[in-house]
Amino acid sequence: MKRVVLIGATGVFGRRLARHLARMAGIELVLTSRSADKAEALAQGLATEASVPVSGAGLDRDRELVASLAALKPWLVIDASGPFQQQGYEVPTAALLLGAHVVDLADARSYLTGYGLQLDALAKQRGLVALAGASSTPALSAAATRELSEGWERLDSIDIAITPGGRSEVGPSVIAAILSYAGKPVPIWREGELQMIPAWGAGEVIDMPGLGPRRVAPVETVDAETLGPDFAVRSRVSFAAGLEAGIEQWGLARLAWIRRRGWVADLAPLIPFLVKARRITRLWTSDRGGMRVAISGIDGKGRPRRAYWSLLAENDDGPQVPTLAAAAVVRALLAGEIAPGARSAAEALDLAAIEAEMAPYAISTSQDERAVGPALFETVLGAQAVAMMPAAIRTFHANDAEPVWQGRAEVTRGNGAGIGLICRLFGLPAAGTELPVTVSVTRGDSLDDNCEIWTRNFAGQRFRSRLSVDRNGELREAFGPFSFTLGAVGNRDGLALPIAAWRVFGVRLPRFLMPSAEARETVDADGRFRFDVKLSLPFFGLLAHYRGWLKPREPSDGPG
Missing domain, CATH: 3.40.50.720 (NAD(P)-binding Rossmann-like Domain)
Structure with missing residues (x-):
């Protein structure tokens, strides 16, 4: 024995x-x-x-x-x-x-x-x-990733999330571990390379099987440092966690923000108070928690796919x-x-x-695999119109496209304090020439299979938008609460994306206040994908004008 x-x-x-x-x-x-x-x-x-x-x-x-x-x-x-x-x-x-x-x-x-x-x-x-x-993590998360991606030709993303039940017992050592890195930089595999992001910072809402929508935020794990290179992930490895009690999630995010600002260096003195506070905050939560591993890429048959492994723990068996x-x-x-x-x-x-x-x-697991549907722009324009466009543009928008593209860009900004404030609101890049630019495209998410998330990185300054097809079959691009209907037109010269209508929080706004966009995708003499986007506002004039070229990021490419 x-x-x-x-x-x-x-x-x-x-x-x-x-x-x-x-x-x-x-x-x-x-x-x-x-x-x-x-x-x-x-x-x-x-x-x-x-x-x-x-x-x-x-x-x-x-x-x-x-x-x-x-x-x-x-x-x-x-x-x-x-x-x-x-x-x-x-x-x-x-x-x-x-x-x-x-x-x-x-x-x-x-x-x-x-x-x-x-x-x-x-x-x-x-x-x-x-x-x-x-x-x-890392034993279970890595095992699920290996199982899901067995035989795949290419792995574009790995997204791991854990959301424990709010009533589960949490000891001082767990809270101490969380507070030790809240607000500090933690690794994330992003744009095909290891980068850093603040822990418990900007979060998102994802669909957790059996639990519904849960808000999660980045946490410190070793997965990005190991799964990214081990699986040759082309775009992203993320690990996020969420607390069922909204007040706990919000409070932890605020503590992380305070530490990032440098106002507090050590959060450990708060541990006894947070342990006591959970006796109250856990009263309105459940004994059900879960874990999800989601991957995307190209399977062994050359098909764009998404696959999911999920765990549901009930009866307070999550711990x-x-x-x-x-x-x-x-x-x-x-x-x-x-x-x-x-x-x-x-x-x-x-x-x-x-x-x-x-x-x-009372712990159950399940696996699901889904085919990636037609490319978003093929759904909007039709296969015939897409076939007319230049090869580099078709390649960029294909449903099996490389998820990360890199190149160089030039950015011009309008003048005035108001313009600067609006640009910061939307995260538009600062002015500059020969800026390294990276565009990452995520096709589909846990809430909508037929959407695309575009993240544009101009020399380290990122802004993100979400493209989807509305119920009228029109292309819509959303920046936070603002959304814009785009009148996409594709032909042999390329792709044009003028603004046709705009909304905030779903409410349609007057056309005379609508921004104008001269947005075109073309191909240069070297066959490279080129973008040219000029944004203007009524009464203000030029907001921002950014243009440049992109090519698919190869796994051997370095930063920028």
């Missing part, structure tokens, strides 16, 4: 993992906590339902760690203590030196990125396994999800199925192994 020592067994996730492992044949379970009394009480409480020997012991990872672990003689050490954002590798090092395998539930980016470099040689020398990140990958590791180690070495658990587990651990709980 193999002895498994669980560190942090009395925490939110540790207690759930302990209960799960107490029913796993072939092990002897030792539960530890800084308080020996708490550990022993938990062990006694589990004894009646356990099918394996369970005992409790005191262990403080910050005091006499090696001696404490040595006294317990572990075959495997599992660390569920957290938060891992400020932790070093003392626990896995001690476990390996004592001849024990080790696994943890860490999802902290800094901890995970150095794990293999620090411990792999020692683990292989001792013939032991050391796995980090045996949790919802069990972060423990399931660790449980799968224990089972695989018992079967001798994991090779020695230190690495991310994302490299050692497949989706089926983690899903198998969900059986005792």
Whole structure:
């Protein structure tokens, strides 16, 4: 019988993992906590339902760690203590030196990125396994991505989101982990390369299967740094999370904004108050949470596709999800199925192994795959008109087009404080010449399969719009609450996109106040896609005029 020592067994996730492992044949379970009394009480409480020997012991990872672990003689050490954002590798090092395998539930980016470099040689020398990140991220998120994209020719985007049920218990360590990076730059794979974005900043509403619309915001994970290059993702890898209680989501966003402004450097003093506040905010929430992994690209048959894996947890079983990958590791180690070495658990587990651990709980998963329909402009103009347009324009607007295009641009702005204010409102770029420009196009989202999201990046200044076909079959482009009906015309010379009508919050506005747009797409002598957009306002004159060229971004292309 193999002895498994669980560190942090009395925490939110540790207690759930302990209960799960107490029913796993072939092990002897030792539960530890800084308080020996708490550990022993938990062990006694589990004894009646356990099918394996369970005992409790005191262990403080910050005091006499090696001696404490040595006294317990572990075959495997599992660390569920957290938060891992400020932790070093003392626990896995001690476990390996004592001849024990080790696994943890860490999802902290800094901890995970150095794990293999620090411990792999020692683990292989001792013939032991050391796995980090045996949790919802990166183990489960990576396993779902591999399953969905198996055999695909090209992967354009990976979007991962987690939205826990609001009534689920959240301990101080979880809140501490969130506050440690709220408002700080976190990695995102964007425009085909690693970039940074503020954590818990600008969010969006997505459709979570079984839960409906939920607002989510970027969070810190290692997924962008690993999934982007590992899967050669052409455009985007995002990881977002959302809190069911709107007041909690809003409050966290405000705290992130305050830190970004430099008004507060450390949010940790707020932890006790936020723990108490949740006793009230959770009252109007549910015990249902979920996770979603969505990918897009070209499948093994050369077809543009979108695929989804989703998880729905009910009856307050959501907090069990972060423990399931660790449980799968224990089972695989018992079967001798994991090779020695230190690495991310994302490299050692497949989706089926983690899903198998969900059986005792009210947790269900599903997969869905959809074909990408006709290109948006083909729907609006018709196939014959599209076929007339120059090749570079057809390629840019095709439903299997490369998702990221790069080139150079020139921007002219109108004069006056009012013009500057309006340009900032819409996010229009500042004036300049020979500006590096990147245009990323996302075809379809969780709310509408037949839409396109265009993100234009002029030398680091981005603005985004959403193109869709309205119920009258007309093309509409939306910038936040403002939307514009475009009278698209395609011919052998290219594509023209004049404004035909405009609305704000869905209310049609007078034509005499309507902006004018001279927007054309053409092809130059080198066969490159060219854009020329001139925006003007009644009574104000020129708003902005931007023009330039684009070409598909190849995976080997550098920034700009």
